Amino acid sequence: MNRISVIIPAKNEEEGLALILPRIREKLPDAEIIVVNDGSSDNTIKVCNQYATRVVTHPYSMGNGAAVKSGARAASGEILLFMDADGQHQPEDIRRLLERLDENYDMVVGARDSDSQSSIGRSYANKIYNRLASWMVGTRIDDLTSGFRAVRADKFRKFLHLLPNGFSYPTTITMSFFRAGHPVAYVPIVTGQREGKSHIRIVHDGVRFLLIIFKIGTLYAPLKLFFPVSLGFFLTGLFYYLYTFIQYQRFTNMSAFLFITSVLVFLIGLVSEQITALNFKDSEK
Known part of the structure; x- marks a missing residue:
């Protein structure tokens, strides 16, 4: 059986981590759990130590994408499972992603429905991104920006040099996989309300998502x-x-x-x- 590494980028997410870490350990008792502490100033490390979690610490905040890359480099598993630390992703959905991955897919993404979006504006923005990205790669993309995904480690690491340090890493890795010909599947999920304050700035990061789409489109198509x-x-x-x-x-x-x-x-x-x-x-x- 393939060893699984769960990678959770975290910046001041002690509340969310206290909720999801015991549930992840219950669902995956043998998995390697890595929390990448991205310059947190709260009790993130203390919470992680309570649940036998490996912690990779950045000396200062380098961004969500940088945390993902650090976790991928540190992971020892053949399967990498990425989750957010804010409690929105449900550990109960992990098995569904892993079962789909066993169907000869290289990456499986948790696709959120419209009710799982944090706002109407973000829901419409994600629909636009999804359609534009689908046209770029010539394949339907159900959720371009979801951070809940399971992926084969050897395939994922080939694209580490393309991943930005900010919040748009899901955009980059999704389009890269499609254009490189790696099979990708989507599993419908419903996300909960996040714990704590979001670090995403709608306008600023929205423009960056759009630029990333064109960047990867130019790179691959x-x-x-x-x-x-x-x-x-x-x-x-x-x-x-x-x-x-x-x-x-x-x-x-x-x-x-x-x-x-x-x-x-x-x-x-x-x-x-x-x-x-x-x-x-x-x-x-």
Whole structure:
């Protein structure tokens, strides 16, 4: 049986940890539980010591993604199970993720329903992210930002260098897995109310999530971004040419500029597509 490492990033989450750690130990008595203390100033370490939990401590707050990477590097299990420390993820759902992982998937994600979102605004934002990311990778993504997931350690560590230090690590690892051809499954879950105060800033981190989507899209599917831009320049140039031809019976410099730009953008996307093929070399090993 594969050894399981449960990795829980935590920053001032003593209340949530006191609730979930005994429940995790009850469900997975033989699992390695790692809490990454991301510069906490509360009793996080004290709570962890009560439940025979391994603690990896950052000297200062480095971010949720950095904590995830530290936990992945320290883990000894073949299966990595990531959970939030705020009590929203239910340990009772762990078995469902692990059972689905045994069906030849490389990653299984707990997909939240609309009632599990903390606000209406965040619910709509996540729907937009999910649809945009699905278009990028060509596969339906049910929950792009869920931090509750089980994944094979050897596959996950191949993408550590891509993961940001902030809150958008689920976005990056999800899109990376899809584009690299690793099978991903979703298991419906219902999350509870978090314990303590959220560290996510809606506007700031929302913009960062969006940038991460385009970053990974450019990294793995550049033509998905470059081709629409190229097509936009081409159609603009075409319509402008038709207008100037009908009105003045001539081909203008602006039309030529738009056509040339369209070709250049397309060629850059084409070259980028060939370059990104090199990223799949290490993913196939």
